Amino acid sequence: MRVTLTSHLRRAVSALAATLLIGAVGAQEPVEISVAHTMTGGAHRVVFDEIIEAFHEAYPNIRIRQIPQDMEIYQDTGLIAMLQSNDPPDIWFQWGGDLVRRDAELGFALDLTDYLAEDGWGDTFLDASWSEGTGTMVGDRIYMMPYVFDVTTVLWYNTAIFDEYGLSEPATWDDFLDIVRTLRAAGVTPIILGNQQFWPLGNWAGHITARVVGMDLFDKALSLEEPFNQPAFEEAFERFAELAEAQAFNRDLAGLGASESMTAFFQGAGAMHPIGSWLISNAFSEAPEGFEYDAFNTPIIPGGAGDPQSIIGLATGFEVSTRSEHVDEAITFLRFFTSFDNQVAWAEAGRFSPIEGAMAAADIDVHNKALAELFLDASELVPPPDTGYPVEIADIFYQGAALVAGGLRSPAEALAWIDEQLALVR
Amino acid sequence: MGLPSRVHARDARAATAPARRTVSRAARLEEAQKYLFVLPALALFATFVLLPLVSALYYSFTVWDGLRVPEWVGWRNYLRAWNDSVHVRSYLNVGVYIAGTLVVEVAFGLLMAVLLASGRRVFGFLRGLFFSPMVLSMVAAGLLWTYVYDYRRGLLNEGLRAVGLEQWAHPWLSDGATAMLAVIVVSGWKYAGFYMIIFLAALRRIPVTLYEAAMLDGATPLQRLWHITLPLLRETGIVAVLLCVTGGFAAFDLFFTMTNGGPFNATEIPTTWIVKQAFDRHNMGYGAALTIVMTVVVGVVSLVYLLATRRRHAVEY
Numbered sequence: 001m002r003v004t005l006t007s008h009l010r011r012a013v014s015a016l017a018a019t020l021l022i023g024a025v026g027a028q029e030p031v032e033i034s035v036a037h038t039m040t041g042g043a044h045r046v047v048f049d050e051i052i053e054a055f056h057e058a059y060p061n062i063r064i065r066q067i068p069q070d071m072e073i074y075q076d077t078g079l080i081a082m083l084q085s086n087d088p089p090d091i092w093f094q095w096g097g098d099l100v101r102r103d104a105e106l107g108f109a110l111d112l113t114d115y116l117a118e119d120g121w122g123d124t125f126l127d128a129s130w131s132e133g134t135g136t137m138v139g140d141r142i143y144m145m146p147y148v149f150d151v152t153t154v155l156w157y158n159t160a161i162f163d164e165y166g167l168s169e170p171a172t173w174d175d176f177l178d179i180v181r182t183l184r185a186a187g188v189t190p191i192i193l194g195n196q197q198f199w200p201l202g203n204w205a206g207h208i209t210a211r212v213v214g215m216d217l218f219d220k221a222l223s224l225e226e227p228f229n230q231p232a233f234e235e236a237f238e239r240f241a242e243l244a245e246a247q248a249f250n251r252d253l254a255g256l257g258a259s260e261s262m263t264a265f266f267q268g269a270g271a272m273h274p275i276g277s278w279l280i281s282n283a284f285s286e287a288p289e290g291f292e293y294d295a296f297n298t299p300i301i302p303g304g305a306g307d308p309q310s311i312i313g314l315a316t317g318f319e320v321s322t323r324s325e326h327v328d329e330a331i332t333f334l335r336f337f338t339s340f341d342n343q344v345a346w347a348e349a350g351r352f353s354p355i356e357g358a359m360a361a362a363d364i365d366v367h368n369k370a371l372a373e374l375f376l377d378a379s380e381l382v383p384p385p386d387t388g389y390p391v392e393i394a395d396i397f398y399q400g401a402a403l404v405a406g407g408l409r410s411p412a413e414a415l416a417w418i419d420e421q422l423a424l425v426r
Numbered sequence: 427m428g429l430p431s432r433v434h435a436r437d438a439r440a441a442t443a444p445a446r447r448t449v450s451r452a453a454r455l456e457e458a459q460k461y462l463f464v465l466p467a468l469a470l471f472a473t474f475v476l477l478p479l480v481s482a483l484y485y486s487f488t489v490w491d492g493l494r495v496p497e498w499v500g501w502r503n504y505l506r507a508w509n510d511s512v513h514v515r516s517y518l519n520v521g522v523y524i525a526g527t528l529v530v531e532v533a534f535g536l537l538m539a540v541l542l543a544s545g546r547r548v549f550g551f552l553r554g555l556f557f558s559p560m561v562l563s564m565v566a567a568g569l570l571w572t573y574v575y576d577y578r579r580g581l582l583n584e585g586l587r588a589v590g591l592e593q594w595a596h597p598w599l600s601d602g603a604t605a606m607l608a609v610i611v612v613s614g615w616k617y618a619g620f621y622m623i624i625f626l627a628a629l630r631r632i633p634v635t636l637y638e639a640a641m642l643d644g645a646t647p648l649q650r651l652w653h654i655t656l657p658l659l660r661e662t663g664i665v666a667v668l669l670c671v672t673g674g675f676a677a678f679d680l681f682f683t684m685t686n687g688g689p690f691n692a693t694e695i696p697t698t699w700i701v702k703q704a705f706d707r708h709n710m711g712y713g714a715a716l717t718i719v720m721t722v723v724v725g726v727v728s729l730v731y732l733l734a735t736r737r738r739h740a741v742e743y
Contacts, residue, residue, distance in 0.1 A: 076705040076706060077492075077705055080493055083493065084492070084493065106493055106494065108493075196685075196686055196689075197686065250577075251577060251600065252577040252599070252600035254600045254601075254688055254689030254690060255597060255599040255601075255605065255688055255689050256577075260576075264578060269578055391706070391707055391708065392708075395706070395707060399690070402690070403690065406689075406690070424506050424509060
């Protein structure tokens with residue numbers, strides 16, 4: 001009897017313990033992963049929300065808490081404040097290049113190399129994802145998982161205006177100047193751009209400069225290892241002087257905002273508009289019915305030391321915090337987000353997915369497809385100066401280029417001015 | 427007599443000593459209570475004014491991007507500020523802006539106050555109309571006027587085109603020669619009504635008898651303005667100018683929304699340059715140094731102005 005009682009007791013205790021354990025597990029709070037980003041609206045935010053919803057269903061014990069911020073606030077103070085806080089986000093959005101290097105150097109960003117190597121996760125991405133050029137790596141280690149590729153400048157053009165004057169996409173810089181002169185002579189503003197904040201023209205100027213001086217010298221000058229005021233850069237800046245002389249730009253170039261100039265382009269205020277791939281999504285909401293447009297890459301500049309087929313662009317993506325207490329859960333979410341099906345949906349929302357085959361499988365706009373091809377066919381990726389290098393240096397370079405394009409200084413004067421300004425930074 | 431009086435004196439001392447102690451303790455308690463009441467305000471002031479000021483002073487001697495450990499660099503940021511041509515130019519620009527606003531805000535506000543200082547209903551309506559831009563936020567006003575000045579579709583250029591003056595249509599905010607003027611006009615539009623109200627309040631305090639006496643003496647309206655109104659508005663004018671000058675140095679939102687310091691730093695003022703350095707370029711240390719420089723400049727300008735306009739022959743009335 002004693003034995004029986006003991007065994008009953010044991011069973012009862014075991015059952016009670018199991019019940020308590022199950023209860024405890026059932027009542028366990030789900031792990032929360034915070035994700036800071038700049039998606040405050042648009043089709044891609046809708047898809048992102050849907051992906052998170054699907055993730056919650058697939059992984060009920062992990063909850064994603066989004067921390068969306070306006071792009072400028074995020075860039076200026078938002079992310080810095082979050083990273084300095086006692087409770088930094090587990091995952092955050094970042095621009096590839098200099099900022100990834102900074103986050104890795106300061107120990108904020110987790111080395112993702114080994115996680116991406118697991119089960120061939122990293123192999124599902126396009127090869128272009130893993131290079132310092134795209135800004136995801138520091139040395140041979142990966143610190144940012146890309147989720148969008150962006151071509152930051154191509155020349156968008158109004159096809160109706162081009163057709164009206166019998167113009168076609170230029171192959172070389174001289175062809176391009178001919179188009180500019182033809183349009184100006186006809187009383188059409190050849191290029192409309194808002195350069196109040198310097199980066200819209202600056203990005204394009206970076207590409208032109210890299211094409212003329214070559215990536216090596218371009219990189220050294222922006223890394224402050226070489227002066228700007230030297231013949232190679234003067235040759236590059238001559239291109240902006242040519243544009244100024246041909247009156248290529250709108251009269252309010254210096255004071256117009258970037259988004260206002262895009263709206264003006266949609267309204268036919270200019271024939272061409274040098275800006276990035278994000279024009280496509282804006283065209284959906286802003287361009288009038290029947291507005292037709294296309295794009296070409298910066299034309300070949302004969303005699304340039306740089307790669308004539310290069311494009312200017314970068315990757316943006318997510319970093320994971322070294323201080324996160326839930327790295328495995330954060331990685332689980334990133335793997336889910338970059339799964340093929342989710343990335344097809346992501347591409348259909350107008351984003352250039354870095355996942356192999358996602359762009360081809362997605363039902364996307366013809367312009368998006370063309371830019372994806374341009375990106376994949378490019379033999380070199382020039383990083384935009386303001387993400388590839390410290391923003392202060394980029395800003396000074398941008399302003400120097402704008403001074404020439406605005407016809408306010410000669411190339412030599414502008415380059416001397418850039419070096420003067422950079423001397424204060426050093 | 428002497429002894430008893432000494433005894434009395436001692437007794438009196440003995441009697442009053444505890445009382446004095448009591449009074450003294452009560453006085454001290456009362457004194458302490460005063461400080462106790464001031465303490466919350468003092469704590470808030472220390473937390474939100476003194477501490478940031480001291481920390482800004484410390485950071486001004488460092489190179490700091492907001493993330494890395496600040497690196498002490500001594501006077502380097504201040505030397506840089508001295509050699510920074512944009513920074514130096516920003517003070518010239520703000521000087522031009524302040525001079526412009528003294529005309530379009532203070533002088534124009536005074537003129538309107540004198541012209542509209544009447545009890546008639548229509549004048550009251552005009553005063554309300556003139557004051558109405560004050561209810562708008564500066565950011566809203568800036569954005570609104572950006573559309574007015576727009577080169578292609580702006581009200582101003584469209585108006586010029588409509589009356590056949592197409593050649594006068596101009597990119598007002600994109601040309602360094604006109605951008606500052608365009609901002610000054612908006613500033614005047616916004617604040618002249620404010621100064622008008624200040625001057626109107628002062629005008630109402632001038633006794634009518636002074637004007638009546640002057641009229642009996644045959645003074646013309648201009649003479650009455652010159653010899654009665656303006657001298658009696660002097661003190662108000664001093665305050666208005668001080669407000670305009672210090673407000674000019676603190677200007678930011680209008681410039682930020684309309685030009686953001688452009689084109690090519692033509693409307694760059696100290697505050698926009700500080701924000702660009704500290705937040706756009708993440709040079710917090712340099713930004714702090716520029717802030718300290720600006721604090722000193724504004725302090726010195728205000729002090730000099732107040733000393734120069736000290737009440738010497740204030741008119742009592």
